[in-house]
Amino acid sequence: MRGKRMAIVSLDSPVSLPIGTKNPQSSRVLVEEIGGLIKVYKDGHVERPQIVPCVTCTLPLGLGVTCKDLVIDKFTNIWARFYVPKRDEKLPLLVYFHGGGFCVGSAAWSCYHQFLALLARKAGCVIMSVDYRLAPENPLPAAYEDGQKALMWVKQQALNGSNKWWLKNCDFSNVFLAGDSAGGNIAHNVILRSCANWAQLKPLIFKGNILIQPFFGGESRTTSETLMVQPPGSVLSLVASDTYWRLSLPKGTNRDHSWCNPGAKWSSKLERTYLPTIVSVSELDILKDRNIEFCGVLRNSGIQVEHVVYKGVGHAFQILDNSQLSQMQTQEMLSHIKAFINRRNSR
Numbered sequence: 001m002r003g004k005r006m007a008i009v010s011l012d013s014p015v016s017l018p019i020g021t022k023n024p025q026s027s028r029v030l031v032e033e034i035g036g037l038i039k040v041y042k043d044g045h046v047e048r049p050q051i052v053p054c055v056t057c058t059l060p061l062g063l064g065v066t067c068k069d070l071v072i073d074k075f076t077n078i079w080a081r082f083y084v085p086k087r088d089e090k091l092p093l094l095v096y097f098h099g100g101g102f103c104v105g106s107a108a109w110s111c112y113h114q115f116l117a118l119l120a121r122k123a124g125c126v127i128m129s130v131d132y133r134l135a136p137e138n139p140l141p142a143a144y145e146d147g148q149k150a151l152m153w154v155k156q157q158a159l160n161g162s163n164k165w166w167l168k169n170c171d172f173s174n175v176f177l178a179g180d181s182a183g184g185n186i187a188h189n190v191i192l193r194s195c196a197n198w199a200q201l202k203p204l205i206f207k208g209n210i211l212i213q214p215f216f217g218g219e220s221r222t223t224s225e226t227l228m229v230q231p232p233g234s235v236l237s238l239v240a241s242d243t244y245w246r247l248s249l250p251k252g253t254n255r256d257h258s259w260c261n262p263g264a265k266w267s268s269k270l271e272r273t274y275l276p277t278i279v280s281v282s283e284l285d286i287l288k289d290r291n292i293e294f295c296g297v298l299r300n301s302g303i304q305v306e307h308v309v310y311k312g313v314g315h316a317f318q319i320l321d322n323s324q325l326s327q328m329q330t331q332e333m334l335s336h337i338k339a340f341i342n343r344r345n346s347r
Helices: 110-123 142-160 182-201 223-227 238-248 288-300 324-345
Strands: 005-008 015-018 030-034 038-041 065-073 078-085 091-097 126-131 170-180 206-212 277-282 305-310
Touching (some): 030 238, 065 110, 065 142, 078 110, 091 110, 091 142, 091 182, 091 324, 110 126, 110 324, 126 142, 142 170, 142 182, 170 182, 182 206, 206 324, 223 288, 288 305, 305 324
Parallel strands (some): 091 126, 091 170, 170 206, 206 277, 277 305
Antiparallel strands (some): 005 015, 030 038, 078 126
16 A cells, blocks of 8 residues: 555454655656645655544444454455444445545545444444545556455355354345445446346345445536535535546546546446435535436436435535534435435335
């Protein structure tokens, strides 16, 4: 993994986390930057300041959620953080991908640690939060491949039938994919790669897809991208969005690549076996129009989809905004996700 490392406390396989990189030599030429998040130099050196702290897998005892880290692939350093509510019943499994424009972020970021622990408790599900490889060192489709690898790993664990602490609580006939921002894009593209043959993932049975402000783009600008007035401290500007895509997409492509723009004219029609989906949209997010358009793409392909618009909040409010309004809307989001999981479980 990149740069220095910090040990993570775990009772299973040890996991290491990146916590930063050394300052570049003065001769390095900066070619891309998103303020406070990432610097990319001409020689390939990448800096990611620790703007959000990485935390170990500990939680307050009173929360009623157990948390541990497990290695998925030691060769590519893919690992996952598990959140298991302390209940005596089998629970749905939710496989979650964090955001960060494919270029930053971690399953160990404190904001995700807090949000997913609350979601596990509120929705009553086991959560597997996947830490995938990042661009530009690992451009797309690396993150999609890591997502697929994570699902195959879960399949193998289920087939082995081991008595591991988190397996005992999982109902593998009720599996959901989820993610926010770039993680929502990853969940979508992992489904695209799987829906032609869900049988290859048995005994896992997938029931639904939960996308929170999924990160999409396109060469033509939408109204929300050009005219949306951003809340103070917004984490996703149009400039940052363009930079993330330049760093993530394969060389020689643009933002109308199907991985970025599922509504592009040469994007293929979705399989009818694509999962029923709920999309969370933020009213003040530059991605608002993209998210609404994506729901239209699903509907036009005959996919069951619903969306919720959260008023007065911007991109990633549920993890990065501590205002009273955002906290209230986050609780609403948790309730909507819980209701979606319960509806799909009953089918």
